[in-house]
Amino acid sequence: MNNELKTYEQAETDYMNGFKYKEIAEKYNVLISTVKSWKTRYNWNRKGQKSTRTKMEKVRIQNTTSFDEVEQVVENDNLTDEQRLFCIYYVRCFNATKPVNLDKSNVSEINRGHINISTYKVITAENNIYVSNNIRLKPKELHTIDLSISESLKKLKISDVDNLPRVVIINSSEMQTGALASYNAVKNVLYIDRTIGSRLKLLELQKDAACPKNVLSTYVHEYIHWMDAQSYRIGYGEIIDSSEYLYWIRHKSKKKIDKLINKGYNINRISGYASDNFEEGKYDETYTEYRVKKLLGE
Ligand SMILES: [Zn+2]
Structure with a gap:
């Protein structure tokens, strides 16, 4: 992970917490237009709670995923309904390809x-x-x-x-x-x-x-x-x-x-x-x- 990645991720958190473009630009010493381009590029969105992308990166489902683990993910309060649905479909598609042992x-x-x-x-x-x-x-x-x-x-x-x-x-x-x-x-x-x-x-x-x-x-x-x-x-x-x-x-x-x-x-x-x-x-x-x-x- 390089520095630019870290900066825009931190900036996203600030954005979600209600910071203005100007405040974010000052904090990370970048242009306001840069912050705006991050918002577009990485699809920051305050309306639908947290952005789907960052959260999704944190949800890692391994090959050994069991139903219990899926349940834990699905019951995680930090997920939106959309993210929850994604997890369920992901696991279903994944399991459907596991060879019959x-x-x-x-x-x-x-x-x-x-x-x-x-x-x-x-x-x-x-x-x-x-x-x-x-x-x-x-x-x-x-x-x-x-x-x-x-x-x-x-x-x-x-x-x-x-x-x-x-x-x-x-x-x-x-x-x-x-x-x-x-x-x-x-x-x-x-x-x-x-x-x-x-x-x-x-x-x-x-x-x-x-x-x-x-x-x-x-x-x-x-x-x-x-x-x-x-x-x-x-x-x-x-x-x-x-x-x-x-x-x-x-x-x-x-x-x-x-x-x-x-x-x-x-x-x-x-x-x-x-x-x-x-x-x-x-x-x-x-x-x-x-x-x-x-x-x-x-
Ligand atoms: Zn019967």
Whole structure:
């Protein structure tokens, strides 16, 4: 850093503190026109609090940036909203290019239907994510899924991370059912079709769901299933028999829906998916969709 740099930086601070051009010129022994040219060149601006440039230089985000560190930056009171937004986007873009790092030394086998899937744990994710050996996940796909999970947990105010499901990203042929995501309560596993690692495709595919335009709709739906399973586990212990659990949760959900209907609520306003499942007696799906809609709004 040379002297001229230091002078104009100091001068900027003075300017922000309300000094006049003349006072600044005298203090640093330069012409008034020089001070004015600094103001233009370096975009000094008293209106929008501190100038963006100088502050930005101070916000250094390293390669190892974690969500905690980002939170600290974002919660820094000295930043304007614009600067805060910049930091958030910067980190998001940066994370989206980090290579997907898998722990290849640790293979977990998992059965889904009649298919056996070999999975590896992702090292570079915020959440407990595994990836099928049959897909080459792109950094952006992983990042989108990872971030959507974190945001959904926040939305649902889930802070108890103890028994969160293992997330397994698989391909459509491994999913077999055409679902975008599917929660298995017995295994406590959340399967996610890698296709929804693209937000555009997700929005297209979830158009029959509650709040179809919200990128968290599918994720929130699945984590509500997990919350239901959790409340069963707390009351009755591990879920061993899926049909027993389904009987319990559908019965419970039906009671809630009946209450809503009695109050005059139109079940068919939730989503196409909710209505179809209601017809089939899968009340847990309908009530889950109702809660998605309630949480995410329209
Ligand atoms: Zn569901």
